Amino acid sequence: MALLTLAWLVFPLLASALEPEAQAAKDEGMRLYNISHSTAALPYLKKAANAGDVESMYYMGEAERRQRMMSMTRAALDWYLKAAEHGEPYAMLRLWSGGACVAGDYCPEDAEGWREKARNEQLPLAEEGDAEAMLALHYIYGALDDSDEGNEWLEKAAEAGSPEAQDRLAKLIQDGYGFYWSDGSRLEAAEKLARDAANQGYVPAMHTLSGTLSDKGQEKESWEWLVKASEDGSRGARLKIGWCYLNPEEYGSEGGGCFVDQDVMKGWSILYAIDEEVDDNTAESIMSRNRSLLSYDQRQQAEETAEDEWLNHGPPLSKFPPKYGF
Numbered sequence: 001m002a003l004l005t006l007a008w009l010v011f012p013l014l015a016s017a018l019e020p021e022a023q024a025a026k027d028e029g030m031r032l033y034n035i036s037h038s039t040a041a042l043p044y045l046k047k048a049a050n051a052g053d054v055e056s057m058y059y060m061g062e063a064e065r066r067q068r069m070m071s072m073t074r075a076a077l078d079w080y081l082k083a084a085e086h087g088e089p090y091a092m093l094r095l096w097s098g099g100a101c102v103a104g105d106y107c108p109e110d111a112e113g114w115r116e117k118a119r120n121e122q123l124p125l126a127e128e129g130d131a132e133a134m135l136a137l138h139y140i141y142g143a144l145d146d147s148d149e150g151n152e153w154l155e156k157a158a159e160a161g162s163p164e165a166q167d168r169l170a171k172l173i174q175d176g177y178g179f180y181w182s183d184g185s186r187l188e189a190a191e192k193l194a195r196d197a198a199n200q201g202y203v204p205a206m207h208t209l210s211g212t213l214s215d216k217g218q219e220k221e222s223w224e225w226l227v228k229a230s231e232d233g234s235r236g237a238r239l240k241i242g243w244c245y246l247n248p249e250e251y252g253s254e255g256g257g258c259f260v261d262q263d264v265m266k267g268w269s270i271l272y273a274i275d276e277e278v279d280d281n282t283a284e285s286i287m288s289r290n291r292s293l294l295s296y297d298q299r300q301q302a303e304e305t306a307e308d309e310w311l312n313h314g315p316p317l318s319k320f321p322p323k324y325g326f
Contacts, residue, residue: 018048018051018052018053019051021047022047022048022051022053023048025044025045025047025048026044026045026047026048026053026055026056028041028044029041029042029043029044029045029046029047029048029056029059030045030059031316031318032044033045033059033062033063033321034316034318034319034320034321035235035278035317035318035319036066036319036321037278037279038062038063038064038066038067039063039067041059041063042060042063042064045059045060045063046060049079049082054083054086054087054088055083055088057079057080057082057083057086057088057091058079058080058083058088058090058091058323060076060079061076061077061078061079061080061083061091061094062076062094064076064079065094070326072094072098072099072100076094076098077095077098077100077104077106079091080092080094080095080098080100081095081100081106084108084114084117087121089118089121089122089133089136089139089140090136090139090323090324092108092114092115092117092118093114093115093118093139093140093143093324095114096113096114096115096118096143097143100114101113101114115140115143115144116144118136118140118143119137119140119141119144122136122137122140123137126153126156129160131157131160131161131162131165132157132162134153134154134156134157134160134162134165135153135154135157135162135164135165135168137149137150137153138150138151138153138154138157138165138168139324141153151172151177154168154169154172155169158193161196161200163196163197163198163200163201163202163205164197164202164204164322164323166193166194166196166197166202166205167193167194167197167202167204167205167208169193170189170190170191170193170194170197170205170208170212171190171208173186173189173190173193174186174187174190174212187212187215187216190208190212191209191212191213191216194208194209194212195209197209198225198228201232203229203232203233203234203318203320204320204322206225206226206228206229206232206234206237207225207226207229207234207236207237209225210222210223210225210226210229210237213225214257219257219259220259222257222259223258223259223260226240226241227241231314232314232315233314233315233316233317233318234317234318234320235274235278235280235317235318235319236319238270238274238317239271239274239280239282239283239286241260241270242266242267242268242269242270242271242274242283242286243267243271243286244258244259244260244267245260245262245263245264245266245267245270246262246264246266246267246268246270246271246286246287246290246293247262247264247267247286247290247293248260248261248262250289250290264290264293264294264298265294265298265301265302265305266302266305267290268287268290268293268294268298268299268302268303269302269303269305269306269309269310270306270310271283271286271287272287272302272303272306272310273306273307273310273311274317275287276306276311277311277312277316277317278317
């Protein structure tokens with residue numbers, strides 16, 4: 001087995017905090033990554049990774065992989081190896097799924113394989129009460145073909161207060177996980193978990209809670225959580241709100257529900273701001289289809305309003321991709 005003792009030795013250990021310049025680079029890199037601009041994110045994330053930030057090392061691997069349609073590349077492999085050497089469990093899972101050990105002989109020296117190394121390192125932390133380690137074990141045991149054990153750790157992570165675990169468990173319950181006497185009791189259980197996570201400020205859970213409340217017929221509160229998610233930077237929630245204002249009938253025909261009256265100027269303003277901030281194809285498509293709803297002067301006025309009221313106001317827009325997904 002190849003010993004992993006080369007490139008990462010030039011990287012300093014992760015400090016408690018990055019220097020301001022490196023932190024600013026990481027923030028910009030993550031902003032770009034979170035709106036699917038992976039190529040543009042690379043130089044910023046690289047600066048933070050070279051300063052010793054393990055999370056940036058992992059996301060360098062993710063960004064490199066996303067450039068190649070989720071395929072493992074040499075560049076991605078190198079960054080995952082660096083992150084794994086510093087104990088990043090999701091980098092280890094990427095190395096396993098990408099065949100680093102089998103195909104490339106890049107194997108851990110102290111474990112059978114990368115899945116096993118991730119489990120061996122995270123299990124003691126989880127047993128000591130680390131909720132993030134518990135969540136990692138959910139994915140690790142899934143990779144080890146033991147989803148029952150993985151889901152037990154997911155439940156423990158949710159009980160320990162991890163908002164990401166609470167949100168994921170809420171979604172699994174809605175998709176049929178667990179035994180419930182009725183659809184109503186299943187929705188109640190999912191709602192409680194999603195609400196716990198949303199109340200911690202976890203934006204993806206605000207989406208989950210909004211959808212669950214809509215399924216229960218609680219449209220007003222569902223809309224309120226969608227607005228909250230938008231205010232906290234959710235590109236998806238902001239898009240829905242803009243679409244609802246611009247053309248609620250069209251949005252409804254796609255299966256959505258709007259809790260506002262039509263206001264084409266406001267809708268255009270919101271969608272224009274989204275497109276200006278993140279170069280959004282969906283916003284562009286909605287605006288193109290509904291262009292005739294506004295005169296030229298109205299569009300100009302709405303775009304001026306976007307500059308004053310919507311564009312770059314509040315947290316940066318994000319798609320909030322999961323740390324470990326496809």
